Amino acid sequence: MSRLVVENLNKSFGALTVTDDVSLTVEPGELHAIIGPNGAGKTTLVAQLSGQLAPDSGRVTLDGRDITRASMPERVRMGLARSFQITQILPGFTVLENVALAVQARQGSSFRFFGDVVRETALNDAAMAALAEAGIDERAAAIASELSHGEHRRLELAMALATKPSTLLLDEPLAGVGGEESDAFVARLMAMKGRFTMLLIEHDMDAVFALADRVSVLVYGRIIATGAPDEVRADPAVRTAYLGDEEEIPA
Amino acid sequence: MSVVSTSAPARAPVLAPRVKAALVLFTLFALFPPVVTALDDPFLILIGTRILAYAIAAMALDLILGYGAMVSFGHAAYLGFGTYAVAILSSYGIHDILLQTAAAIALSAVFAFVTGAISLRTRGVYFIMITLAFGQMAFFFFISLSAYGGDDGYGLRQRSTLFGSDVLENEYALYYATLVVLIGLFALSHRIVGSRFGRVLTGIRENATRMEAIGYSPFRYQLTAFVISGCMTSIAGVFLANQAEFVSPAFMSWHRSGELIVMVVLGGIGTLSGAIGGAVAALLLEEFLGKLTEHWRLWFGLFLVLMVLFSPRGITGLIQQIQQGRAR
Numbered sequence: 320m321s322r323l324v325v326e327n328l329n330k331s332f333g334a335l336t337v338t339d340d341v342s343l344t345v346e347p348g349e350l351h352a353i354i355g356p357n358g359a360g361k362t363t364l365v366a367q368l369s370g371q372l373a374p375d376s377g378r379v380t381l382d383g384r385d386i387t388r389a390s391m392p393e394r395v396r397m398g399l400a401r402s403f404q405i406t407q408i409l410p411g412f413t414v415l416e417n418v419a420l421a422v423q424a425r426q427g428s429s430f431r432f433f434g435d436v437v438r439e440t441a442l443n444d445a446a447m448a449a450l451a452e453a454g455i456d457e458r459a460a461a462i463a464s465e466l467s468h469g470e471h472r473r474l475e476l477a478m479a480l481a482t483k484p485s486t487l488l489l490d491e492p493l494a495g496v497g498g499e500e501s502d503a504f505v506a507r508l509m510a511m512k513g514r515f516t517m518l519l520i521e522h523d524m525d526a527v528f529a530l531a532d533r534v535s536v537l538v539y540g541r542i543i544a545t546g547a548p549d550e551v552r553a554d555p556a557v558r559t560a561y562l563g564d565e566e567e568i569p570a
Numbered sequence: 571m572s573v574v575s576t577s578a579p580a581r582a583p584v585l586a587p588r589v590k591a592a593l594v595l596f597t598l599f600a601l602f603p604p605v606v607t608a609l610d611d612p613f614l615i616l617i618g619t620r621i622l623a624y625a626i627a628a629m630a631l632d633l634i635l636g637y638g639a640m641v642s643f644g645h646a647a648y649l650g651f652g653t654y655a656v657a658i659l660s661s662y663g664i665h666d667i668l669l670q671t672a673a674a675i676a677l678s679a680v681f682a683f684v685t686g687a688i689s690l691r692t693r694g695v696y697f698i699m700i701t702l703a704f705g706q707m708a709f710f711f712f713i714s715l716s717a718y719g720g721d722d723g724y725g726l727r728q729r730s731t732l733f734g735s736d737v738l739e740n741e742y743a744l745y746y747a748t749l750v751v752l753i754g755l756f757a758l759s760h761r762i763v764g765s766r767f768g769r770v771l772t773g774i775r776e777n778a779t780r781m782e783a784i785g786y787s788p789f790r791y792q793l794t795a796f797v798i799s800g801c802m803t804s805i806a807g808v809f810l811a812n813q814a815e816f817v818s819p820a821f822m823s824w825h826r827s828g829e830l831i832v833m834v835v836l837g838g839i840g841t842l843s844g845a846i847g848g849a850v851a852a853l854l855l856e857e858f859l860g861k862l863t864e865h866w867r868l869w870f871g872l873f874l875v876l877m878v879l880f881s882p883r884g885i886t887g888l889i890q891q892i893q894q895g896r897a898r
């Protein structure tokens with residue numbers, strides 16, 4: 320059974336159709352990348368898959384369960400976590416506290432009014448593990464708002480990981496990250512491959528063709544091609560519509 | 571990986587100052603009655619009790635306003651529930667303060683649950699307006715209670731009793747009883763804020779979308795905090811009724827709700843001790859400016875404007891600035 324199945328999803332903002340009859344699957348352990356130009360509707364698609372935005376029509380199932388009407392927190396508890404293209408953190412909390420809260424959401428009750436949460440070593444230990452996996456553990460004690468942009472991107476990933484998801488929706492995790500930092504991030508995603516099912520929205524073609532098992536191309540809200548990276552790269556429709564039929568496509 | 575700093579700054583110690591400031595305030599409160607005795611001005615002790623009761627209410631409001639970013643403009647309703655619980659039960663011969671408090675809490679819990687559940691469907695200025703509207707509904711309900719004087723209010727024939735004793739008729743006893751309750755509720759609030767629940771509540775204040783994306787439904791936590799805050803505020807009402815030996819809908823007018831917000835903002839939101847200090851400052855200013863001029867509200871308003879402009883984090887922020895200046 321496919322882990323994530325999207326069937327005939329549609330979403331319009333007024334006259335603007337942003338998701339146009341989108342269907343796709345993500346298999347267990349697969350890394351499925353979605354590429355497409357700015358404004359193609361990638362973020363809007365993630366918003367619908369994560370429960371932040373309701374589609375106009377269509378169906379989303381996770382492990383065979385219909386989650387089309389489930390709220391974002393419900394989906395997270397079912398193992399579907401996301402990261403945001405525009406960083407969403409708790410700015411006044413420490414990095415550790417940000418992630419410990421994500422751990423707390425799945426460990427025990429949050430209707431505990433007395434114990435001092437700072438001393439809950441189980442929460443902090445699990446949070447440190449997620450921070451280490453995302454490569455930001457050295458900054459655990461820093462106030463989140465004081466991190467650099469690249470560190471924010473890693474904190475985004477750590478928070479998603481801390482919910483112990485089966486499936487990750489990653490919306491341009493590399494946005495605005497360059498050079499060495501970007502390479503390290505790609506290596507980190509590579510290390511996560513197989514252990515998580517991932518839907519990766521990404522602009523960086525090198526990263527996409529290095530990481531993805533399958534690639535879907537989204538243009539004006541429509542998926543115009545899906546397949547192995549090499550097939551998609553060779554697809555004439557993709558070349559004209561998106562890749563610009565030039566030689567700049569990475570080999 | 572290149573920009574990782576290993577010398578991560580340690581977290582600013584948020585906890586210690588909050589408790590330290592509260593301990594200073596509590597010590598001053600405890601020393602106040604002997605000073606009053608020395609000055610031989612027994613009326614002062616009544617002012618003191620009033621300040622302590624409002625400090626309870628302001629602290630309770632801070633729990634949702636400061637930690638939950640829920641600006642309730644109808645919190646005076648809970649003061650009213652506390653005062654009327656005393657008046658109504660005592661008119662039926664039930665004078666025990668514990669029973670009266672229990673009734674106040676029960677009524678407040680129901681009202682806060684129902685109105686909170688509706689109000690929390692809205693955000694920002696709409697939340698402020700809808701809590702105001704519910705507060706006004708409570709206000710007009712008690713105005714229509716002609717058996718308890720309606721608009722004119724209702725004088726208490728006696729104060730509440732404690733374990734059958736009329737000890738609270740003594741001004742000093744009532745003062746210290748209010749202080750003990752204030753300290754107890756501060757300790758409780760302090761624990762709540764530092765608990766798992768408190769961290770979730772504060773997280774929702776920081777970024778509700780992020781909290782949903784890690785698996786929290788903000789509504790249930792906000793509503794719980796709203797109910798806790800309303801119940802706590804009603805306890806302040808119980809002591810206010812005893813202090814004034816009189817209850818009236820004036821305790822629950824929207825002006826009063828506004829004054830509670832002013833106390834919290836003046837003292838510095840999201841610190842608990844700031845709300846206590848804010849209640850002290852606001853009521854002392856009211857007493858002394860009120861003696862100097864009948865236009866005291868004008869001067870108080872000016873003071874507030876300056877405070878918000880120059881120290882957005884209130885008295886707490888001002889003290890922190892002074893301390894940092896000294897440390898340098």
Ligand SMILES: Nc1ncnc2c1ncn2[C@@H]1O[C@H](COP(=O)(O)OP(=O)(O)O)[C@@H](O)[C@H]1O
Binds near residue numbers: 332357358359361364
């Ligand atoms: N809430 C919204 N209301 C109206 N238009 C929106 C909204 N969100 C996104 N859009 C529009 O939908 C289109 C797709 O946006 P988005 O999903 O962010 O694209 P991408 O992530 O692929 O760059 C854009 O034209 C954007 O302006």
Ligand SMILES: [Mg+2]
Binds near residue numbers: 361362
């Ligand atoms: Mg986008």
